[in-house]
Amino acid sequence: MRARLANLWDSFRSSFWFVPTIMALLAIALALGTCQLDELIARSNRQLSWFSTTAEAARSTLSSVAGATIALAGVVFSITVLTLSIASSQFGSRLVRNVMSDSIADLVIGQYVGTSLYCLLVLQTIREGKNGTEAFTPQIGTAVGLILGLICMGMLILFIHHVATAMQAPTIITAVARDLDLAVDRLFPERIGERPDEETEQNLTTEEIRSELSNNNMTVPSHSEGYIEGIDGESLVSLACQAEGVIELLCKPGDFVTRDKLLARIWLPEQIEKTEDLTISYINSVNRVIIVGPRRTPRQDVGYAARELVEMAVRALSPGINDPFTAMSCIDRLGGSLGRLVERSTPAMIRRDSESVPRVLITRADGFAEVLNQSFGQIREYGASSTAVSLTMLKALTDIASHASRPDDLHAIDREAQALQTAFTSQHAVESDLEQFQSQHQQLLEFLDSND
Template sequence: MPTMSALAGVTMKARLLNLWDRFRTGFWFVPLLFVVAAVIVAVAMPMVDAASEDWLLDRVPWIATTTAAARPTLSVIGGAMITVTGVVFSITVVALSIASSQFGTRTLRNFTDDRVTQVAIGMFVGTSLYCFLVMRSVRELNGSAFVPHLSVAVGVLLAMISIGVLILFIHHVAMAIQAPQILDSLGYDLDGAIDRLFPEKIGEPPKRPDASDGECQAGELPEEFATVKADRQGYIQGVDGQGLIELAEAHDLVIELDKRPGDFVASDSRVARVWPADKLTDEIAGELNDAIIVGSRRTPRQDIGCSVDEMVEVAVRALSPGINDPFTAINCIDRLSASLGRLAGREVPSAYRCDGEGHLRLVARPATFVEVLDAALADIRRYGRTSTSVSVRLMGALRLILQYVKRHDYREAILRQADRIIEAFEMENHQPCDRQLMRHSYEALTEAIANGHDDQPAPEGTAGTADVASSTQRTSS
């Protein structure tokens, strides 16, 4: 049976992991590391100069400088780096403004998490601070002078590196605000969430052989249970599953979660049920709440829906009348279809978690393929039904996903999505040629589903979506 100290350690590990995600997605963390490094180097370098001045100048005479030259050099570099830092902040704010208005505020997480921007800010601030600190060690008193030759040379070297970082930063920003780059970053996050949350592939030996036993034990639970209410309000960012299992094992409980990462919880709303009801205490309820990490926004570490919704938001914004950019929506559909195909080949984790002795301890609510598929396509279907190119691409996306499907219920879910797409499409006033193209795509998909595989070439018009979009726009004009 786990001790309370071990339980606290597991919960603390989950919270530290969530705290690390918050640190690394902020602008301040990496620059702070550069500032700390600059202070350390600025203190150490004059000491190295004082200890090896004669030896160093004999071997590297070209780094020699004077008091009159060292101070202006360091002062100019430090001031220039402060100016460049202001320029970098200005460019970053403009890029954030463009991205938020064009692609949605949820995509800003990818910008604040951007390493190039963080390193650029840290490099410029660190170089400036280094030069100002080293400048204090340049002194001339009573005819004797101390000039940290090597420290000044390091400052010049940092300035040269900063120029290169500035060029890299400008190039990176110009690329980062482009839709394909943003979607690539969002797709990378979505694939990472799938690999974390659905590690087992369909057909592989399960890592939790006790799932069926846990399901049987869940059916034997009594009707009477105790309710655990949330002690805070916000979005669930993570759940310490192992900590909850150990908590349940320590007190001989069974815990069933009503919420999962990504869900919103209000204060005093029910988040879990506990059996036996008479064993729940205020202390246990507090520890259970501590194992549920709640914050002001959703994060993708345990919430696959967060990454899906971010990409869907980009597609829906692109389809709005104010933007009217079906090509960006098509790019979103392509990325989503690739990730959903990846998910279709993964085993959904069991909702029933047992301890080492096979006793049911936790009933969770893992996301399923059917739920993720609907979340990814529903809004795009609704807002894209007036666009032939988008609707045809949705059919092509379902066909791509079908290639990875190995379960009958997944095929049925794909067929339901196809029925909804063509139903929504036919509600609009499309030209006969567009209706024929859409019907052809639908029939090809249903035939592939009926055959149980998709080894046929895509129907004409589904692969060349850009051509379909162009012809549709020319026809409407």
């Protein structure tokens, strides 16, 4: 349930309707509150000199603020759409999610729509006392409307400044790299925590646990088609406890699944009869735990978070854009994030319940080696022809190696460095470039040998 709520919050955070809706509701509540306060003041026959105004002046002020703010909302919306169009064409459509998440456009639009709605609601309470009706002028309501209008003017200046800075490549690269760092911290925490079964788990593998299970099992096909956006691990362990068995996951976040593709296998005790109703119930429960959607998200998929930086680098290296400096910035950020990743311990592939009984077997998961290959492998394919980009990649690999301690991780870095050397040598004939690359590559090899 927690994973589904987190995934839902991510979709809200990257939308343009959520914040304006909340602010519109707050504007309605504020309008009702100020009108109630004005009525209390009117019944007490008290006069507030600072807020004193006439019905005609109040109507004119509120009408002007309401009309100006709703017009500005249209201007902000137009600028936002233009900004997203530029970001999509220059950096890739998948990065629109990052631009939308970090944009203050939804806050500005919400402020304008909320202010206009507030002024309209307060405006309709004004009465001039004709035909026997009691006169009523919302003095506090008018003053609050004027203050909201002044805030809107300031937010317009803030929005223009934000747009001018948000579309710069370094700003977008920083935002995407922050998503990658958050994914690393979320999926590979610095301290995974001491488990009571730690020593036992070190001597067990998923294959050994699977060999001890009975032949009473059922497969779980997918009910929908799309990308796996997340898996609720806690609910999966609870479901395995309920079944008194073990669930073997055959997929991971980021995988594309088709309808009826196997998602998991449930191993049941021999004494439990596998009836049709029980099978359908467990299959539906697992499908509810595994969240399938139209796109990959970085919530539980660190590979996709790195891929966003890779996409920016690859597009920058295309002949149509030819911007190696943006690619080099992306490589620097990838090197920093992967340097943090290589320091982290890999989460357990065997998840246990509160009594240390194995309940979930994870057969596929992205680790450091997979993310490194997915990141630098694609950039190498398009950037090996550039000396500056290749040297930046070699420097990033050296920085990552300085954080690595496990032999498998050092070998993965060595493989990537050897592949980069092969690609660079095959595309360059200038002796000075080759010498510069070989010198830096030799330093990396010596560092790897000293730590192996």
